[in-house]
Amino acid sequence: MEDDEEMKRIAIQTTFSAYAAKQVELAKQYETNRKKRCKIFLQRLRYQLKRNGEQHQKEWSEILQEQLLDSVPTRKFWKLNRSDQWYRNLFEGEEDNADQLFENFRLDRPTYDMLVEALNPDMAPHPLLISQSCSTEKKVAVALYKLISGSDYASVGDQFGVHKATVKNCLFQFCKALVKNFMDAEIALPLTDEAMEISSAFEEKCDLPMVMGALGLLHIPITPSGAESKNYLNSKKWASITLQAVVDHNHLFRHITCGHTGCTEESAVLTDSGLYQHFENAEMPAQMINGNPVQGYIVTEPTYPLLPWLIHDYTPLNNPITTEEQTFNDHLAKAKAAVDQAFTRLRARFGILQRKIDIDINFVPQILLTCCILHNILEKRKMKFEDEWIEQMTAADQKYPQPDGSIVTNYTTSVEGETVRDQLKDHVQSKYMLFRSIDYSQVYFINDPNH
Numbered sequence: 001m002e003d004d005e006e007m008k009r010i011a012i013q014t015t016f017s018a019y020a021a022k023q024v025e026l027a028k029q030y031e032t033n034r035k036k037r038c039k040i041f042l043q044r045l046r047y048q049l050k051r052n053g054e055q056h057q058k059e060w061s062e063i064l065q066e067q068l069l070d071s072v073p074t075r076k077f078w079k080l081n082r083s084d085q086w087y088r089n090l091f092e093g094e095e096d097n098a099d100q101l102f103e104n105f106r107l108d109r110p111t112y113d114m115l116v117e118a119l120n121p122d123m124a125p126h127p128l129l130i131s132q133s134c135s136t137e138k139k140v141a142v143a144l145y146k147l148i149s150g151s152d153y154a155s156v157g158d159q160f161g162v163h164k165a166t167v168k169n170c171l172f173q174f175c176k177a178l179v180k181n182f183m184d185a186e187i188a189l190p191l192t193d194e195a196m197e198i199s200s201a202f203e204e205k206c207d208l209p210m211v212m213g214a215l216g217l218l219h220i221p222i223t224p225s226g227a228e229s230k231n232y233l234n235s236k237k238w239a240s241i242t243l244q245a246v247v248d249h250n251h252l253f254r255h256i257t258c259g260h261t262g263c264t265e266e267s268a269v270l271t272d273s274g275l276y277q278h279f280e281n282a283e284m285p286a287q288m289i290n291g292n293p294v295q296g297y298i299v300t301e302p303t304y305p306l307l308p309w310l311i312h313d314y315t316p317l318n319n320p321i322t323t324e325e326q327t328f329n330d331h332l333a334k335a336k337a338a339v340d341q342a343f344t345r346l347r348a349r350f351g352i353l354q355r356k357i358d359i360d361i362n363f364v365p366q367i368l369l370t371c372c373i374l375h376n377i378l379e380k381r382k383m384k385f386e387d388e389w390i391e392q393m394t395a396a397d398q399k400y401p402q403p404d405g406s407i408v409t410n411y412t413t414s415v416e417g418e419t420v421r422d423q424l425k426d427h428v429q430s431k432y433m434l435f436r437s438i439d440y441s442q443v444y445f446i447n448d449p450n451h
Helices: 002-071 085-091 098-105 109-123 136-149 153-160 164-186 192-206 266-272 274-281 323-349 364-380 387-391 394-399 415-437
Strands: 211-221 240-247 253-261 286-289 292-295 297-299
Touching: 085 098, 085 136, 085 153, 098 109, 098 136, 109 136, 109 164, 136 153, 136 164, 136 364, 153 164, 164 364, 192 211, 192 323, 211 323, 240 266, 240 323, 240 364, 253 266, 253 274, 253 364, 266 274, 286 415, 292 415, 297 323, 323 364, 323 387, 323 415
Parallel strands: 211 297
Antiparallel strands: 211 240, 240 253, 286 292
8 A cells, every 4th residue: 555655656656756857948949039130120120120220321421412412513624725736746757857856855866766665664654544544655754855945844744645643653653664774774884705805995095005994983962851951962052962873985874872861972972872881892904013913993083992903193282293193193083074064064965964954853763764864865875965065054053063072181902002092103104104205306207298
């Protein structure tokens, strides 16, 4: 009897446990379904609100647009009509405009066409903007005219029928493209064979052997900002950027360094240039002079240091110079004249270098590089050079006189440099003495009827 009651009790407990477990399971299912229904409801609500919001935004935008357009007064826009007829007549006309082209651009049509063809890959307008951009031909013409005339952006723009901002863009594109495509080919130090040809040409001019070039420094007037103007003042008290160049006997630039402020000393410019590292490490061709080997060297002014590969005049710094030293200085001056003549032709050809350059000072070195490259191209092509261009520089020379490189109170020297200079002085003196020792009264000519 007790066993039956125990079994009933156990059965009842088991039934209640199963019922409780089922209740828990049903509660979990209910909660899960409730969350799903809530999530679906919220998603539908969010979608409905978004759709209604977009519809209301569109309606309100249309209403506001109509009201604003009706309330804002309207006017006609004024546009300046520019004409490029001068450019079209000069470059696209059928008439022969060779003289007018040379007068305004100082080059011939084949040279202009060569530049356009070489620079077209870098200067051609984007295919999608062809109708709104200048052609490569016009960009090259605008940039050349700016460099040659030196006129301001607005004046150049009026000449070509474009805005002054377009002139600036044309100039910047042209300079970057020209330096990229022509720098390495047009401006480079000579190799051994060419260096010997250059030294032979210099020796014919000045009787000095192994001259590889002439080094000089040119000051270009600029317009610096007020805060930096003092740093650019040179010894003549006007703001400038320097152009250091090595020139050969044909007035071609073989190495250039530009961008230093006008107050920078020549020795500092030389040290910063690649020229110093080249000659300090390179093996130069040599020639026996009076039993001593003399390597190739460059001639320059006394403001530069005296080095074995960089020779300048004797100066009366401590003692008066002798007759032999003065004779050497005279011969050296004939070689140094090459760089002065090259600078003169450069400035005479490009009017932008004759007045303060109205361009961002950080871009001025690109302008100088471009002018030097174009100078070499025109000189190699034997382009005509008018002497009247030099006469036109008179006003610029008076307003911006170049610092005198021959005036120096102290200079850096080296024993090796003095030795080379003394050997060259003795060589010139020996040739000069031989010339004086010839008795021309004892020279007989084959066609002389008296002998």
